[in-house]
Amino acid sequence: MPTDVERWKSEVYGNEIREHLLEFAEQGWDTIPEDERDAWFERFKWWGLYHQRNGQESYFMMRIGTPNGVLTPGQTEVVAEVADEYARGPAENPIFGNGYVDWTTRQSIQLHWIKLEDIPEIFEKLESVGLSTQQACGDSWRNIVGCPVAGKDKHEHVDALPVAMELNETFKGNDDHSNLPRKWKVSVTGCREGCGQGDINDLALEPATKEIDGEETKGFNIRIGGGLSRNEPRLARDIDVFVTPEQAAEVSGAISALFRENGDRDNRYNARIKFLMDEWGAEKFRNVLQEEFVDFELETAGDDLRSEYSYNSGYADGGHSDHVGIHEQADGNYYVGLDVLVGRMGVDDTKELARVADEYGSGEIRITQRQNVIITDVPEEKLDALQDEDLLDHYSPDPHPFMRGSIACTGTEFCSLSIVETKNRQVRYARWLKENVELPAGVEDFHIHLSGCTASCAQPQIADISLRGMKTRKDGEPVEALDIGLGGGLGENPNFAEWVTQRVPVDEVPGAIKNLLANFEERREGDETFREFVARTDEEDLAELVEPEETSYEDPMMHNTKRTWYPYAEDDSMDASPAPTHGDGTPITSDD
Amino acid sequence: MSVSLRVLDDGAWVSVNDAREVSVSELWRLDDPSFCGCELPDFVVENILDVGADGRTISARVYGQCIACGQTGVPGWVPVGRLREGEFVDIDRERVVLPVRRGDDDE
Structure with missing residues (x-):
């Protein structure tokens, strides 16, 4: 039987939601009929609006899709202005203030309140x-991801940016593809370093070369069915198909149509295409695609470049592991990747980012899948002056590895699904680790990803150290805790982290990381990376190397932050919530 | 009086009559010794899978784990609240022992 969500989608979905959304906006949140709220909030997501969690009713998270993470000149300034004017809530975040922009792991932007x-x-x-x-x-x-410096990178096999933009233009607002069984995440990359992270997407176009009619043709191999969520992580599978850039939109549309017709609409937990791939296998998938959805003969896969992939790989193979730092572009200008700790930037800093990009570069900003930003098109002669800007003191192109490697999802601050506080906690962790822990010699990339739950928005399974929200008891009291996983990464042979230690109280996690790194240093062979060390060590032995302990780190958010209306409010109890509120922020009372 | 019961936002919460009533991340003490070796599993709710009514009792099937022993899985139907004149009445799920009802399709 179709789910309620499918029933609502069959009634009103896609572009037509907009007119209803604008009408409700005109008349006020409280005019949404009470018995239709679940349906409308589900539909509003299509237009990028996600109702915030319990205790924050009438406030929304807004996601802005920026294909391939590209913000063209002038756009960053408008994002900052919108955040400044409209993304201010009834309470302040103690680290980030009130009014901020979140750069996300899918190269998008999120605003709250x-x-x-x-x-x-x-x-x-x-x-x-x-x-x-x-x-x-x-x-x-969803927002199409890819190498954030596509079209500018020196390591490019093929410029994938026009393809990503064509897909965006073809499939945004396209009624044939606007109502799929579930979300549809696409990665398109043409660079040699694997920074599209195609392995964890529903549909991945990866750089390849194929001999066609005697000519070496550059294009993409296709992989299907990757994803990290719900304790069911999958790597995308090779379906043995090569497409030219000119064929990419047609074949991608055919795959999307295959998903539309064959995905499970009866069970949302089984709806992602990774489960269809589980059921069918790559060979059947290719056969159905060829026979029922594509009008020409598909080429078999070409020669890929996966052996060169370095991005987020945990291997020291000479390639980039992220986009932080100053790098020469193919045109002789430079791009400057800035580290944004946990991806959150205050509105004033975001305005400053727009100004600096305009003054030293072309005004363009690009967002990476590691929650960082890149200023592009900086002439060599302007690099010194750019580095003297105050903004780069805080958002460094040369950060400490613990700051550089940190990723965190939204967490219980706003998210319904999360079990623990995340962004502020990861900031506290990174700062404490920087002050108190020595990394072994030569370790410059060390990734710690903190996700509040199994939805895995912080992509925890592909980090050196994976942290995932959980609960435990400490001294008899329930406290927030984290599962600890080790040794995940992408690259030529991607693998997910091994969850070696469960339910570590959050105040003992920094001590666990400190001890683990000391044990790694003691046992390290030569210059091996942490991922290499984990790969050659038994899981049981690894568990013993993680030694949780209390340290000088103190965690102010040990309690159930989900039970608060907002964890950082002076009175955080649910009863103290001002929500729901009118458009001007005043509480809606029963007298209204 | 009809009551709408549904699970929304990727299993984040139970909606009763379009209001969010039960959330993941709660710690429940279950009377379900068959779930794990613990006498009363200390169970953290990670995902809500299904919700239903049996008379006036609203129950849910959830995925999670016992934080005492680490056993993961789906216990039987767990009572999460009651209906009184069509309104949802919360029970203090984190403080009372919740009796788990095994259905025919449970292992």
Whole structure:
């Protein structure tokens, strides 16, 4: 039987949601009929609006899709202005203040505390510079990811940016593909370093070369069915298909149609294409695609470049592991990747980022899958002056490895699904580790990803140290805890982290990392990386090397942060919540 | 009086009449010794899978784990609240022992 969500989607979905959304915005949040709220909040996701968690009713997270992470000149400034004016909540975050921009692991932007009543003005401002929230959430083509320096990189096999943009233009607002069984995550990359992270996407186009009619042709191999969520991580599987850049949109559309027709609409937990791939296998998938969805003969896969992949790989093979730092572009200019700790940047800093990008580069900003930002097109003669800017003191192109390697999801601050506080905690962890822990000699890349739950928005399974939200008891009291996984990474032979230690109280995690690194240093052979060390060590032995212990680190958020209306409010109890509120932020009372 | 019961946002919470009533990340003490070796599993709720009503009792099937022994899985139907005149009445799930009802399809 179709789910409620499928029933709601069959009634109103896709582009047509917008007129209802704008009407509700005009009339106020409280005019949404009470018995239709679940349905409308589910539909609003399609237009990038996600109702915040319990205790924060009437406030929304807004996601802006920026294909391939590209913010063209002028767009960053508008994002900062929108955040400044509309993304301020009833309480302040102690680290980030009130009004900030989140750069996400899918090269998108998230704002919080958005009021429905402000949507028309926000849409107008965003759309005036070509930005959109369309399909940023919901069951359709999500923001397309790829190498964030596509079109500029010296390590490029093929420029994938035009392909990513063509896919975005073809499948955003396309009624044939607007109602899929579940979310549809696509990666397109043409670079040699694997920074599209195709392995963890539903559909991945990866650089390859194929001899066609006697000519070496550059294009993409296709992989299907990757994803990290729900304790069911999968790596995308090779379906033995090569496409030229000119064929990419047609074949991608055929695969999306295959998913539309064959995905499980009766069970949302089984709906992602990775489960269809489990059921069918790559060979059947290819056969059905060829026979029922494509009108020409598909080429078999070409020669790929996976042996060169370095991004987020945990291997020291000479390639880039991220985009932080100063790097020469193919045109002789430079791109400057700045480290944004856990991806969150205050509105004033975001405005400053826009100014600096405009003054020293082309004004363009690119967002990476490691929650960082890149200023592109900087002439060599401007590099010194750019590095003297105050902004780069805080968002460094040469950060400490613990700052550089940190990723965190949204967490219980706003998210319904998360079990623990994440962003602020990861900031506290990174700062403590930087002050108190020595990395073994030569270790410059060390990735720690903190995800609040098994949805895996911080991509924990592909980090050196994976942290995932959990609960435990300490001295009899329930406290927030983390599972600890080790040795995940992408590269030529990607693998997910081994979860070696479970339910470590959050205040003992920094001590566990410190001890683990000391044990690694003691046992390290030559210059091996942490991932290499984990790969050659038995799981049982690894568990013994993680020795949780209390240290000077203190965690102020040990309690159940989900039981608060906002963990950082002075009175954080649910009863103290001002939500739901009118458009002006005043509480909606029963008298209204 | 009809009552709408559903699980939303990737299993993050139970909606009763379009209001969010039960959330993941709670710690429940279950009367379900068959779930694991613990006499009363100390169970953290990671995902809500299904919700239903049996008379006036609202119950849910959830995925999670016992934090005492680490056993993961899905216990039987766990009562999460009651209906009184069509309204959801919470029970203090983190403080009372919740009796788990095994259905025919449970292992």
